[in-house]
Amino acid sequence: MxxxxxxxxxxxxxxxxxxxxxREEMVFEAARKALEDAGIDREDVCTVIxxxxxxxxxxxxxxxxxxxxxxxxxxxxSKAEEDGMLAALYALERLLSGTHxxxxxxxxxxxxxxxxxxxxxxxxxxxxxxxNRYLYDISIAAIQAxxxxxxxDVSEEQIGMVSVKNFRNAAMNPFAYMKLPDITxxxxxxxxxxxxxxxxxxxxxxxxxxxSVVLATEEKVRxxxxxxxxIEGVGNCADVYIRDRDLSRLxxxxxxxxxxxxxxGVTDPYREIDVVELTERFAxxxxxxxxxxxxxxxxxxxNLIEAGLTEIYGDIPVNPSGGAMAGxxxxxxxxxxxIEAAKQIRGEAGRYQIDGAEKAVAHAQxxxxxxxxxxxxxxxxx
Amino acid sequence: xxxxxxxxxxxFVARFGWYAGELMEKFVKSLAEKKLLATRCPKCGYTIVPxxxxxxxxxxxxxxxxxVELSGKGKLLSYTVVHTxxxxxxxxxxxxxxxxxxxxxxxxxxxxxxxxxxxVEPEKLVEGLEVQVVWREETKGELxxxxxxxxxx
Numbered sequence: 001m002x003x004x005x006x007x008x009x010x011x012x013x014x015x016x017x018x019x020x021x022x023r024e025e026m027v028f029e030a031a032r033k034a035l036e037d038a039g040i041d042r043e044d045v046c047t048v049i050x051x052x053x054x055x056x057x058x059x060x061x062x063x064x065x066x067x068x069x070x071x072x073x074x075x076x077x078s079k080a081e082e083d084g085m086l087a088a089l090y091a092l093e094r095l096l097s098g099t100h101x102x103x104x105x106x107x108x109x110x111x112x113x114x115x116x117x118x119x120x121x122x123x124x125x126x127x128x129x130x131x132n133r134y135l136y137d138i139s140i141a142a143i144q145a146x147x148x149x150x151x152x153d154v155s156e157e158q159i160g161m162v163s164v165k166n167f168r169n170a171a172m173n174p175f176a177y178m179k180l181p182d183i184t185x186x187x188x189x190x191x192x193x194x195x196x197x198x199x200x201x202x203x204x205x206x207x208x209x210x211x212s213v214v215l216a217t218e219e220k221v222r223x224x225x226x227x228x229x230x231i232e233g234v235g236n237c238a239d240v241y242i243r244d245r246d247l248s249r250l251x252x253x254x255x256x257x258x259x260x261x262x263x264x265g266v267t268d269p270y271r272e273i274d275v276v277e278l279t280e281r282f283a284x285x286x287x288x289x290x291x292x293x294x295x296x297x298x299x300x301x302x303n304l305i306e307a308g309l310t311e312i313y314g315d316i317p318v319n320p321s322g323g324a325m326a327g328x329x330x331x332x333x334x335x336x337x338x339i340e341a342a343k344q345i346r347g348e349a350g351r352y353q354i355d356g357a358e359k360a361v362a363h364a365q366x367x368x369x370x371x372x373x374x375x376x377x378x379x380x381x382x
Numbered sequence: 383x384x385x386x387x388x389x390x391x392x393x394f395v396a397r398f399g400w401y402a403g404e405l406m407e408k409f410v411k412s413l414a415e416k417k418l419l420a421t422r423c424p425k426c427g428y429t430i431v432p433x434x435x436x437x438x439x440x441x442x443x444x445x446x447x448x449x450v451e452l453s454g455k456g457k458l459l460s461y462t463v464v465h466t467x468x469x470x471x472x473x474x475x476x477x478x479x480x481x482x483x484x485x486x487x488x489x490x491x492x493x494x495x496x497x498x499x500x501x502v503e504p505e506k507l508v509e510g511l512e513v514q515v516v517w518r519e520e521t522k523g524e525l526x527x528x529x530x531x532x533x534x535x
Contacts, residue, residue, distance in 0.1 A: 118468035127402050128432050128495075131525045134464045134483050135496050142462035143485045143496070150460065150509050194474075195483070196463040243493045244430065244438045247460075247485070 005095045006221045006228035007378070009038025009214035010339040015177035015327035018112050019208035023057065026210040027108050028069040034104065034212035035071075038224055042071030045214075046100035051080045051087035051107035051331045055119045070106050070212075083107065083279075084211065084335025085364035085374045089236055091215050101220045108210035109330035116206050116330050123368050125241065137281075137368055138203065140242060142195035144369045145284040147248035149197070152299035154287065156197050160188040161305045162283040163201050163325060169312065170322025172351035177207040177327030202283040209329030211336045226381075229342040232359075233264030233377035242368050250285070253292035253363070253373035260361075261294070264377035269294045269361070273377075275344045275354045276310075276318045277337035278363040280325065285370055286318065289363065293375070312352055320344070320352040334364020338376055345380045405433040408449065414523035418452040418515065420491045429491040454515040455534060456488035461499065461507050480504075486513060486531055500530035 011033025013019075013026050021029075027050070035042060048070045052062045059065075063079035066072070076094075080087035084107025091103035109116070120137035124130040148154060164185055171181035183201070191201040221228045235256035239245050257269075266272050276293065280286035287301035295316055296304050304310050310318035319325070321340040324333050341360035343349045349357075359379050366372040402410065409419045409432045420431035425442040431452065435444050461484040469475040482499040484507075499507070500516060512534040521527040 115472040126400055134481050139464050143460045147460040194466045240438055
């Protein structure tokens with residue numbers, strides 16, 4: 001990248017269930033915190049990109065009523081459907097085009113508006129797959145988990161270890177919804193089964209929340225902060241619909257990661273990356289992501305989790321914040337990974353801070369069985 | 383619940399309708415004759431079921447001349463035992479009897495289809511198991527004509 005862009009501010013609401021706030025209040029809170037964190041006013045923002053999904057908001061053109069909440073009134077404003085990390089990508093592209101200097105990105109989901117798992121049915125091909133009432137995000141993820149487990153001889157215990165790690169990490173995160181500091185593998189493996197092997201505690205708990213980041217181009221960055229988090233690389237890739245995809249691999253994540261690493265000059269992620277924040281909508285997807293992100297060879301993710309290498313104290317900590325398991329506010333979940341990665345580099349992650357974190361990877365996914373994946377590589381001031 | 387009143391739904395029921403497209407329509411109508419149709423790409427050979435008018439791998443235009451009939455047999459790639467499904471109202475419902483859901487690669491085709499498995503106990507399920515389509519008693523040219531898949535033999 002010739003022009004450089006950095007994250008100069010962030011903010012989030014506490015993730016919770018049945019939030020007694022309007023959607024607009026929630027987004028306002030996150031956006032305001034991000035602007036305060038950056039130390040700028042809403043007048044300084046040139047472009048505003050929000051992320052939400054009409055189906056989850058229960059209204060169409062769901063960004064319309066957010067104009068006030070994000071300070072986008074009479075400004076350049078747009079919306080990215082799906083995850084907030086795609087809104088960040090959209091904002092990044094606008095800044096790199098040279099037309100804007102400061103962008104505000106927000107994302108939110110209020111899960112209690114309507115069950116997101118029910119909404120997942122609307123991602124299915126209406127003419128064939130939607131006629132099958134047993135097919136929805138969880139049963140599709142279950143089929144994916146089985147394929148992955150079968151291919152590399154991965155056990156339910158090894159998948160459960162991801163949940164144990166992330167729920168325990170979440171207990172140190174003041175904004176997390178699901179905090180289970182004393183959770184055991186036994187409890188994970190005995191939780192309610194939805195579709196084998198997916199259980200209540202091997203899927204990310206849906207919840208309500210909003211988050212927001214401020215991005216700026218280099219010249220503005222120098223005026224705003226001494227502690228910028230630079231976007232060093234980015235990759236985005238979408239795979240085909242579930243019927244024609246190899247569900248046992250996250251191929252689109254692998255492509256996205258390679259693009260991002262190439263741009264950032266990362267050649268050996270295991271050694272060069274200090275911390276990873278990824279979107280594990282289901283626990284097995286975290287293991288699949290280790291491989292797609294190049295943290296280990298194919299089929300070896302189970303060794304990373306068993307050896308504790310992705311724990312906070314490990315060689316390559318993954319999801320020290322608790323990841324999506326800490327609370328999945330659908331559209332906000334991936335953007336929050338970007339915030340958590342930035343937090344680590346700024347040394348502001350509190351009890352789950354990774355000492356000396358200088359380079360971080362953040363990941364977001366969207367679609368059935370993670371059809372679409374986005375990867376950001378972030379780095380501190382050198 | 384707090385002071386927030388839950389909105390009980392719009393004053394209409396969205397019964398979406400879609401144009402299926404010529405090939406998909408043929409696929410559905412052929413079910414009446416207990417036939418499973420797919421499109422085979424003349425360029426790369428990738429065979430798509432249900433049929434589509436563009437190859438998902440190489441984007442070649444496909445038409446009626448590319449339709450092929452499948453045997454209705456296939457291999458089980460993966461499966462799950464479904465215990466709970468969305469109830470259509472925003473909650474979940476536990477099934478009285480868990481349902482076996484398979485990911486099946488039909489012989490002569492490359493796509494994976496997802497279908498209910500019957501006449502088999504979950505313990506008997508294994509990746510690679512040969513399965514075949516079971517038609518409902520009276521086929522009418524509807525998707526429901528495919529009752530389920532069962533092990534071959």
